[in-house]
Amino acid sequence: MIGQQLSTHRDCRLFVSDDLEETRARIAAVMQPHELRPAGPAAPVRARMSYLRLPGVGVGTISFGRMELHLDEVDDYHLLIFCMKGHARIRSGRSEYQIGGSRGLCLAPGEPVRALFSEDCEQLVVRVDARTMRRNSAVSDPVLRPMLDLSSAAMQPWARLASLMTDDAAMIDVLRRDQRIAANYEQLFVSALLEGQGVSEGGARRVRVAPAAVKRAEDYIERHLAEPITLGDIALAADVPVRTLLNSFEKFRAVSPMRHLRHRRLDHAHRLLMGGDPCLTVAEAALDAGFTHLGRFSQAYRERFGESPSEGLRRAVLSKAN
Numbered sequence: 001m002i003g004q005q006l007s008t009h010r011d012c013r014l015f016v017s018d019d020l021e022e023t024r025a026r027i028a029a030v031m032q033p034h035e036l037r038p039a040g041p042a043a044p045v046r047a048r049m050s051y052l053r054l055p056g057v058g059v060g061t062i063s064f065g066r067m068e069l070h071l072d073e074v075d076d077y078h079l080l081i082f083c084m085k086g087h088a089r090i091r092s093g094r095s096e097y098q099i100g101g102s103r104g105l106c107l108a109p110g111e112p113v114r115a116l117f118s119e120d121c122e123q124l125v126v127r128v129d130a131r132t133m134r135r136n137s138a139v140s141d142p143v144l145r146p147m148l149d150l151s152s153a154a155m156q157p158w159a160r161l162a163s164l165m166t167d168d169a170a171m172i173d174v175l176r177r178d179q180r181i182a183a184n185y186e187q188l189f190v191s192a193l194l195e196g197q198g199v200s201e202g203g204a205r206r207v208r209v210a211p212a213a214v215k216r217a218e219d220y221i222e223r224h225l226a227e228p229i230t231l232g233d234i235a236l237a238a239d240v241p242v243r244t245l246l247n248s249f250e251k252f253r254a255v256s257p258m259r260h261l262r263h264r265r266l267d268h269a270h271r272l273l274m275g276g277d278p279c280l281t282v283a284e285a286a287l288d289a290g291f292t293h294l295g296r297f298s299q300a301y302r303e304r305f306g307e308s309p310s311e312g313l314r315r316a317v318l319s320k321a322n
Contacts, residue, residue, distance in 0.1 A: 002082070009169060014049040018044060047065070052165070054183070057126070059124070068114070074109050078127070078144065079113075081104055082123065083101070090107075094243050097147065154195075158195075225290050268288070272285040274312065276319060
């Protein structure tokens with residue numbers, strides 16, 4: 001299975017810990033904040049993680065025993081999860097998936113996650129920033145199929161690239177020290193993933209008239225940008241089941257409802273900041289757009305607009321003054 005060398009590579013070892021809080025914090029530092037708690041009777045925590053970071057892609061191995069993980073929504077990146085050992089049951093929205101062996105799962109930005117990992121599970125996680133995914137795709141917001149099968153012919157090229165990246169010590173060393181090679185490899189890595197999932201020019205979706213449920217959902221999102229709405233709230237407003245809403249957005253918008261919500265919030269904050277009001281603060285703009293975590297807002301804003309919110313506000317204020 002992919003990832004064996006990465007899990008033991010000295011320079012990629014992120015941490016080894018027997019403390020649950022430290023484990024949660026160290027994983028959150030390279031992924032995002034989440035809930036992590038032992039499943040079943042309390043047992044000693046034996047956790048470890050290795051991680052290799054390229055410009056827009058991160059690959060890591062995680063082992064922490066039988067655990068439950070809860071995540072309200074994936075941040076602005078695509079998360080691929082495989083089990084090098086053991087297995088996992090993952091629920092996103094109303095869908096539940098079993099992964100293990102060659103079968104993995106791809107979670108899109110905005111999707112909720114509830115996962116249960118087996119005691120012997122050793123995960124291989126791949127994080128692809130949404131901006132990197134868009135940059136290498138023929139469609140503006142690529143939508144990957146949730147299930148990934150590394151044994152399929154279509155996914156074999158990507159699987160070989162992933163194996164070289166995580167199972168060859170010499171390649172790991174080169175990718176760590178040479179940014180130019182890392183950037184080129186990243187482009188090939190993401191392009192092969194998209195091709196394996198059928199997201200290419202030939203697979204780009206035709207523009208179609210969206211059903212009324214999608215438009216109701218979009219109207220609801222526009223009216224409630226500043227509120228802490230959930231995927232269930234949007235589906236209720238659209239008067240359709242969550243799965244129907246997800247399928248409709250994927251088919252007619254090539255993006256998940258929660259990702260659309262994030263985009264609209266970021267666009268709203270951007271308009272406020274570009275107004276050049278010297279009395280406006282970044283925190284006020286973030287809150288008005290529905291962001292309650294300033295750090296995540298700043299990161300998502302930079303990924304979407306290429307600069308931090310404070311840089312954009314400062315530039316807009318100076319431009320208006322001149």
